[in-house]
Amino acid sequence: MKFFSLSLQLLSLASLGFVKGQELFPQVGYSTLNGGTTGGTGGTVTTVSTSAALIAAVKGNTKKIVQFSVPITLTARPQIGSNTSLIGIGTNAILTGKGLDVSSVSNVIIRNIATKKIVGNDGISVKSSKNVWIDHCDFSSDVLNGFDYYDGLVDVTSGSDYVTLSYNYFHAHFKASLVGGNPDATGETYHITYHHNFWENLSTRTPALRFSFAHVYNNYYKDIFAQAIHTRSGAQALIEYNVFRNVTECISTYGMVIPQDSPNSSPDGDYEPDGFANEQFNDFGGYPKNITQVGSLTSVPYTYTATPLDQVMTVVVRDAGLGKI
């Protein structure tokens, strides 16, 4: 009986493109706009267990789902093609050695995978890409090696657009997630949603935003030791229904990039124009924020259901990270 129902479930998960997970945790946010983000849903399903096989399987723009269930030490950064889903099965789909590139493509889904201690580049680097959904992943390194030893956990740069990061566990790292890598690239625009992520034991960039329209809701911030959400270079952020505990600075719209984020020759950090923030219904737990400009992003063009503030800690700790879809 048990074996029968297990194999039925596996069969339906694979052939239906993980509809089970999508039912439990539907995609919400800016990645659902601009035509939507379906990744490889409905395409071929390939299971991989080696670096070479993963790198080969995710390449190219044909519709495909690539899945794995074992730790893989990557020898090079896989270049994820358009119309592709990369899905971890269970709690052991952990990538070390190298991270992932989502570069000059569109329509990509990455779910239920971990990257650990990726040196020399980001855990996931999203560049010049549109319609990307990163969900239920686990991103970490350590905070023992100085703040420039590792790069970002998930950075979204070079004018990428229509991105959602949901139910991820970002932890044990200095600079978590940068949106907009170049303060001089004033022509770039980012629409990005961060919801139900668990951010723990981090220094900065949860996220740091430039040139963005960012919706940051239902995140739980714990032990953020320099600066949590930073909006600068005119970025607009709608920040709501988040909980902050033991956070040095919950929100800053000061353009000044603090030395713990980008040290330059000035002890005061790097100058940039201020950003904007609208905050409502947040639980700051008495920790400081520093909002200089209230912005114009007061609503978002998609529907979402916010978890009530008093349930955010419980729900995020329970549902974010690996093994939940």
Ligand SMILES: *[C@@H]1O[C@H](CO)[C@@H](O)[C@H](O)[C@H]1NC(C)=O
């Ligand atoms: C992705 O798939 C769609 C639909 O099949 C197709 O129209 C599009 O060309 C594909 N994208 C790329 C970059 O090949």
Ligand SMILES: *[C@@H]1O[C@H](CO)[C@@H](O)[C@H](O)[C@H]1NC(C)=O
């Ligand atoms: C925080 O980071 C330190 C150093 O990397 C690590 O020892 C500790 O376990 C981390 N704590 C959590 C909760 O991630």
Ligand SMILES: *[C@@H]1O[C@H](CO)[C@@H](O)[C@H](O)[C@H]1NC(C)=O
């Ligand atoms: C607050 O966070 C810091 C840095 O992550 C940590 O060392 C400290 O133990 C935390 N304090 C409490 C009360 O949890």
Ligand SMILES: *[C@@H]1O[C@H](CO)[C@@H](O)[C@H](O)[C@H]1NC(C)=O
């Ligand atoms: C706000 O941020 C600026 C720049 O980081 C800093 O100089 C100032 O002290 C902060 N103010 C408060 C009230 O935290």
